[in-house]
Structures are given as C-alpha cells and as structure tokens.
Amino acid sequence: MNQTIFIADLHLSEHSPELTELFLRQLHHWQNTADALYILGDLFDAWVGDDDHSPFNDHIAAELKAFAQHKPVYFIPGNRDFLLGQDFARRSGLTLLPEQHLVTLYGRPYLLTHGDELCTADLPYMQFRAQSRQPQWQAAILAKPLAERRLLAQQIRQMSERGKAENGKSAVSDVTEEAVSALMSQHPDADLIHGHTHRPATHRHTLPGGQNFTRFVLQDWYGKEGGYLVVSPEGVSTQYLALD
Numbered sequence: 001m002n003q004t005i006f007i008a009d010l011h012l013s014e015h016s017p018e019l020t021e022l023f024l025r026q027l028h029h030w031q032n033t034a035d036a037l038y039i040l041g042d043l044f045d046a047w048v049g050d051d052d053h054s055p056f057n058d059h060i061a062a063e064l065k066a067f068a069q070h071k072p073v074y075f076i077p078g079n080r081d082f083l084l085g086q087d088f089a090r091r092s093g094l095t096l097l098p099e100q101h102l103v104t105l106y107g108r109p110y111l112l113t114h115g116d117e118l119c120t121a122d123l124p125y126m127q128f129r130a131q132s133r134q135p136q137w138q139a140a141i142l143a144k145p146l147a148e149r150r151l152l153a154q155q156i157r158q159m160s161e162r163g164k165a166e167n168g169k170s171a172v173s174d175v176t177e178e179a180v181s182a183l184m185s186q187h188p189d190a191d192l193i194h195g196h197t198h199r200p201a202t203h204r205h206t207l208p209g210g211q212n213f214t215r216f217v218l219q220d221w222y223g224k225e226g227g228y229l230v231v232s233p234e235g236v237s238t239q240y241l242a243l244d
C-alpha cells in the first residue's frame with residue numbers, strides 16, 4: 001500500500017453521470033489500495049447546504065461513508081462547495097480540514113489547499129470570496145429556503161462560467177507568484193498541492209531567499225476523464241483516468 005490519493009475539481013452533479021461513475025469506480029479501487037483519500041475542494045459542482053438531501057447527494061454520502069469505514073477521507077472546501085459542513089461530514093464519514101492544512105506523509109511535509117485564495121489577480125472573485133466566507137453571510141444564506149439557494153447557486157455558477165469565458169486561460173484565473181511565495185515562505189520545508197485552476201502541472205519554484213519547493217496542481221475532471229495525484233514514500237506521481 002503506502003500511497004495517499006489527492007483529487008480536486010470533480011464538479012460532480014446529477015448532470016454528469018459518467019463522472020460520478022468514474023469517481024465511484026476509483027473510490028472502490030482506492031478502498032483497498034490507498035492509505036487515505038484527500039479531496040481538495042470542488043468535489044461537487046455546487047453545494048447549497050447540508051440539508052439538501054437530494055437522492056444524488058445522499059448516494060455520494062453513502063459511498064463515501066462506505067469508503068471511510070476502511071480508510072480515512074479528508075476534505076478541504078472549494079469555491080463551489082464551501083458551504084459543505086459538519087452535518088454532511090458526519091453523514092459521509094469525512095474529516096473536514098481548514099482551508100490550508102499542513103500534513104506530513106511518509107516523512108515529507110505537504111501544504112494542502114483548494115487554491116482559489118491564491119488567485120489574487122481576480123479582484124471581483126477575491127471580493128466575493130471574502131464576503132462569502134463570513135459566518136454571518138453563510139448563516140443568512142443557509143436560512144433561505146432550499147429552492148431559493150438552488151437558484152442562487154445557479155446564478156453563482158453562471159457568473160463563474162461567464163468569468164471563465166471572459167478571462168479564458170488568462171493569467172487572472174491562475175494563482176499569482178506573489179500569493180504562492182507569501183504562503184510557502186511560511187512553510188519552508190513543504191511542497192504545495194492544490195487544485196482549482198484546471199491547469200494540471202508540476203512547477204518548481206525558487207523564492208528570493210533560495211527556498212525551493214514543488215507546486216503540484218491537480219487535474220480537473222471533465223466529461224469521461226479525470227486524474228489524481230499519488231503521494232508515496234517514493235515521491236509524487238500523477239495518474240490519468242478515463243471511462244472506457
């Protein structure tokens with residue numbers, strides 16, 4: 001065994017049954033082959049509250065719970081599912097982690113995050129992010145009827161799609177060097193693992209002081225394809241996935 005799995009940006013919903021199939025197939029496989037599973041945000045395409053007991057949500061919860069009876073599952077919220085809370089975590093056996101989490105695996109430290117907080121050039125998004133992470137804002141949203149929250153999620157999704165169409169793969173939707181440097185200078189021995197940008201890659205960074213680290217960007221899942229990162233005593237490797 002001796003391997004830990006990292007995934008992010010699956011954007012699962014009832015509208016993408018093939019992605020769900022690909023994820024569940026892997027989940028069953030990892031149950032017997034992995035030490036632990038880390039989900040670094042945007043597992044769901046949208047999350048409007050733990051009281052949303054749609055058949056789809058309950059199905060994913062049951063599958064995660066079955067997995068969690070064998071191996072631990074950790075979850076860091078993304079910008080689509082930051083309203084996911086303790087109630088769903090209990091139902092699905094997840095351990096919720098803070099937005100940034102330092103973990104030591106097989107003797108090496110890794111800093112884990114979804115990564116959206118590092119996209120500091122996207123000012124409108126940073127503004128929305130600051131607002132939407134406030135407990136009062138979240139409480140006010142969660143107090144709204146479920147139907148209204150679903151509508152709101154749809155609007156936020158459209159806003160994000162529009163942003164993507166306008167910004168495309170421009171620098172605005174990527175992490176900034178400044179934000180990455182500021183974060184990693186606080187964690188001098190660690191490598192960084194994040195998702196969110198949909199730009200899967202392995203980057204070597206050197207900070208002005210000479211500090212070196214590697215930044216692993218997770219693959220997003222789309223259509224019938226996905227991918228994951230494996231951390232083992234041998235190091236880090238990336239794996240591609242596709243539904244046959």
Ligand code: MN
Pocket residue numbers: 009041042078079080114116195196197
């Ligand atoms: Mn994201």
